Amino acid sequence: MNRTVGSIRPGYSFDESCQGTVPEAIIAVLDSRSYEDAVRLAISLGGDADTLACIACGIAEAFYGGVPKDIAEGAMARLDDELRKTVERFYGTYGITSL
Helix, strand or coil: CCCCCCHHHHHHCCCCCCHHHHHHHHHHHHCCCCHHHHHHHHHCCCCHHHHEEEEHHHHHHHHHCCHHHHHHHHHHHHCCHHHHHHHHHHHHHHCCCCC
């Protein structure tokens, strides 16, 4: 965990394993200055960028105390009705109020 995104990026390639994505996603969050920065850093690594971003998003949400309102509203607006309801139920069930 003593690495940085800058030191990982040059040699990183596609790796869908937990060992090859989770530490890098954590480092992206630890190197970040905000939720959005964490997502951008994770994606910037390349490789399995969507998986890295998903992991980093979950960690960044907890680390930064939620998803910024503009990002959450933009994402929710892109979901179909059924998926939006599922997300709302999940947040309601677990007392998450950042939506």
